[in-house]
Amino acid sequence: MFKKTIAVALALIMAIALFAACGNSENNEKPGMTEDLLKGAELEKFDVADDFKIGVICLHDENSTYDNNFIKAIKSVQEVLGLSNEQVLIKTNVAETSACTEAANQLVSAGCKIIFCDSFGHEQFLLEVAKAHPEVECCHATGTLAHTEKLANFHNAFAAxxxxxxxxxxxxxxxxxxxxxxxxxxxxxxxxxxxxxxxxxxxxxxxxxxxxxxxxxxxxxxxxxxxxxxxxxxxxxxxxxxxxxxxxxxxxxxxxxxxxxxxxxxxxxxxxxxxxxxxxxxxxxxxxxxxxxxxWAPYFHYIIKCVTDGVAIEDDYTGTIATGSxxxxxxxxxxxxxxxxxxxxxxxxxxxxxxLHVFDTSTFTVGGKTLDSYKADVDTDANFEGDTEVVSGGYFHESEFRxxxxxxxxxxxxxxxxxxx
Amino acid sequence: MEKVLLFLIRAVLQGTPLLYGATGEILTEKAGNLNLGIPGIMYVGAISGVIGGFFYQTSGSVNPFLAILIPLLSCLLGSLLTSLLYSFLTVTLRANQNVTGLALTTFGVGFGNFFGGSLIKLTNSSTPYLALTKISKAYQNFLPFGNQQLGGQHGFLIYLAVVLALIVSFVMKRTRVGLQLRSIGESPATADAAGINVTRYKYLSTCLGGMIAGLGGLYYIMDYSNGVWQNDGFGDRGWLAIAIVIFAVWRPHFAIVGSYLFGGLYIMYNYLNASMQVQPLLQMLPYVVTIIVLIFVSVRKKRENLPPAALGLSYFREDR
The missing domain is CATH 3.40.50.2300 (Response regulator)
Incomplete structure (x- = not known):
């Protein structure tokens, strides 16, 4: 008994000592830094139905730089639209395995109208869920399959x-x-x-x-x-x-x-x-x-608006400087x-x-030659073969065909x- | 030639956390305790140092002496408490060492990520990381020599790792304390009969070993990573350290070579400009070498190269 008490006490002391140490943090003075040169879009508020729910599936949690970017975005949209925590369900540390299907199904059962996945490897699992639940909009960041699968409720998104x-x-x-x-x-x-x-x-x-x-x-x-x-x-x-x-x-x-x-x-x-x-x-x-x-906030804002207004979501959404993405x-x-x-x-x-076009073919050469024509691998296939001509009008059309x-x-x-x- | 030199320097920097871990583990194992919690303890050491450093850095002006001392002491305290937990469970309560160790590693990694994540929240940073740059500068600039051209950063912890390995090696081989420690690892019952306090030695060696290993975590954050903490940033180094123990056949001075070799192989692809397909093969080499050493040692059965006979076994005085 005595030993057990000591073990528990030791653990408690460690935990308390560390919590007690957590005082106030510094203010964020950053000498030399200017204001942000390009700020994200100012999002407008619109009314969302009380029973609307969106589910967000993340590969890691907010301590990952990548996932943090998505979590920050959905939270900012949540604030703008005044959604409650019951309306924005975030699932973190969801692996790119059937765990993703399971998480998505849970979100469907919870009544989510939109399910969003943030990692490339989630795509095939989300696709299954989209097929099984045509009433739920499934949106996937960084994916490539929406424009060939042509499902009404499966969408890809990225940004320029x-x-x-x-x-x-x-x-x-x-x-x-x-x-x-x-x-x-x-x-x-x-x-x-x-x-x-x-x-x-x-x-x-x-x-x-x-x-x-x-x-x-x-x-x-x-x-x-x-x-x-x-x-x-x-x-x-x-x-x-x-x-x-x-x-x-x-x-x-x-x-x-x-x-x-x-x-x-x-x-x-x-x-x-x-x-x-x-x-x-x-x-x-x-x-x-x-x-x-x-x-990513403009995209979350956009898909919630689409569902609220009953408008179809684009198969492939590319956020740009113009959209504030x-x-x-x-x-x-x-x-x-x-x-x-x-x-x-x-x-x-x-x-x-x-x-201004980033991939203006007059500004670079490939193997000493100007790039006049290029078949890019836009439609996913096993052999990674080029299938779509993407150079025209003097520039490479990145992120336009998907x-x-x-x-x-x-x-x-x-x-x-x-x-x- | 310059490239070789640059590579060797990076190999040492990369190998230093491994050396701390390996030295600590050897000290522990020599007394018969197989502490598989070392990777976790290294995490705890790192985050404890970061916690100390974080509150000191945010409290205002940074005095170089305190900037070194506070994280160092917090690191030692954190790893001491974790090692005490392990010792208490395995020595006093005689719990299974493997299970306790593995649990401790899981605990340590979670502990580090939990408090790392909590501290990151305190900073309100838009990107999830902690930067203790000022503290790190104190560590890196403590010694008056160092060369920017060769990649800079040569803190004292690099030298301390070698010194500690040599001290542990000396104590183990040349002193009475070392002899008694080793005898416990071989046969605790005999040592007990000879009047050696088995429990005290086991506690001491595990705690000291844990503290040394914890320093590896501190080095990784404060010196190697330039004071940047990110969750899971420390990676799987702790397991590499345990592999080095076998590679070095339980001799700390061999561990010095082993650590730098492992560190070098880990980053060699950068200097060979090897393609990405070859990179995992190069990084696999240390483990292949470890397996070969294991086979070689067990085939030759030379007594002094074998693991301590009582390694991993709990000692019951009544168990005859």
Missing amino acids: IYEGRYLAGIAAGMKLNEMINDGKITAEQAVMGYVGAFTYAEVISGLTSFYLGAKSVCPSVTMKVRYTGSWYDQAAEQEAANALITTDKCVLISQHADSLGAPAACESAGVPNVSYNGSTYDAGENTFIIASAIN IVLSGLNMNVSNDETKQAILKAIDEFKAGT SAPYFDIIIDGIENLNTKF
Whole structure:
């Protein structure tokens, strides 16, 4: 009995000591940071039926950068529309297995009119649920099957994040220009490094748009890419960034993977970093430049509005700067400058006016040649064969034939270091 | 040549948390306690250090001395309490060591993620992470030498890991305390008959071992990751540390080599520019080597290379 009491007491002391230590936090003063350069859409309030419910299925919880982005978005929409917690059901840590089907079925039983899944691997499971429950709208982020399955209640969504990456790329290019002008590097030494997760079109589309953004202001720039083979591996991302900085002589780093490995490596080595998915200023006061991210709130707002009004949801929804789906963090003036801010704001206006295309074929070459024609793998098939002509009018039409990216070309100036392509 | 040097430096940085874990585990196992809770204890050590550091950093100005001391003490306290829990369950209550250890690992990871997540909520950050950059700078800049060109960050914890491994090795091999400790691992009944306090030694070695392992977690956050905590960021390093114990045939000074080797193999693909398909094969090598060592050792049956005879067994004095 005595021993048991001690065991319980020990556990309690540990827990209490830690809770007691949780006092107040600091205020978020961030010296050097400007206001967000591109804010998400202001969403309008409309009346939603009291029995309306939406279910959101997330791969991880709010401590994952990726899922946090979705959870933040649905909560902001919940606040705008004044929905109760019974009307917005969020299921976290749902694996890309039959667990997803089960979670979706539970949400259907709970009376959800819309079910949303946030991860690529959820798609086939959600598709089954969509077939079994034609009365429930099933929406899936990053998926590719909606336009070929042609189910009335199954929809894909993504955002033209390549526009955001292009803008972030401008900030990178301007930083390189500053380094060249200060004599720190020569024009040829303007080499950027990029830590990617996988060689998927989503990553390649992102890194290419980032590169093209930088190239639009710094013509001599080149880029080296290392892939980690994981969406989240802090040490692998940090090591990849480090190798890019030390052995590959990259003078600026960006990344498309979910941990803070690359920003941490940059802060440690004093190399500027362009981030993704949210500001990493706190981890890189002296190196963080800017971050782009997708804002999912307009999409949640849109699907709830469609269901409320009884209107069909688009098969493929691509959020853009115009829909307020692309956001940019503030610019860190400790690293960047006002000229950069003006250049980004100018490009934002051009995007809004529709005069600027990220994948303008006059701005890049593939194997030394201009890209006149390209059959992209838009319709999913086992052999990944190209099926749709996507180059016309002088630019590559990314995310127009389906919402998920399909730009998977390695253009001149970008070098993949650890994959045979 | 420069590339080789850069690689070796990264291998050491990558291997250091493993070395802490392996040294701690060897110390524990030599007294006959198979602590599979080491991965969990390393998590607890890391998050305890982060908790201490977080409240110190947010309290205002950061004094480099306190910035090192507070997280260090919180880390040691956290890992001590977790090890005490393990010792109490396995030594005093004689619970099954494997089960207790595995449970402790699950507990430690959950504990880290729970409090990590809670602290992240306190910061109201739009991106889920904690950045103890100022604390981390204190750790990295504590020693006056270090080279930005070679990737910077050479905190004292890297050297401490080697020193601790050598001390444990020396104590185990050359001192009376070490001899008594080893005798408990081989045959606690004999040690008990010789008048050695088995329970005290088991408690001490497990707690000290746990504290050393906890430092590995602290190093990973404060020095290696530049003060950034993200849930699950520490990964599976604790299990690698346990594999190194076997690889090093229960000798801390071999663990130094083993840790750096494991660390190096883990990141080698970056320096070979190996394709992504080869990367898992390279990362698999340490485990293959461990299996080979296991086979080799069990075939040769040299006494000094075998695990402690009473490893994993609870000691009942009445059990003759």
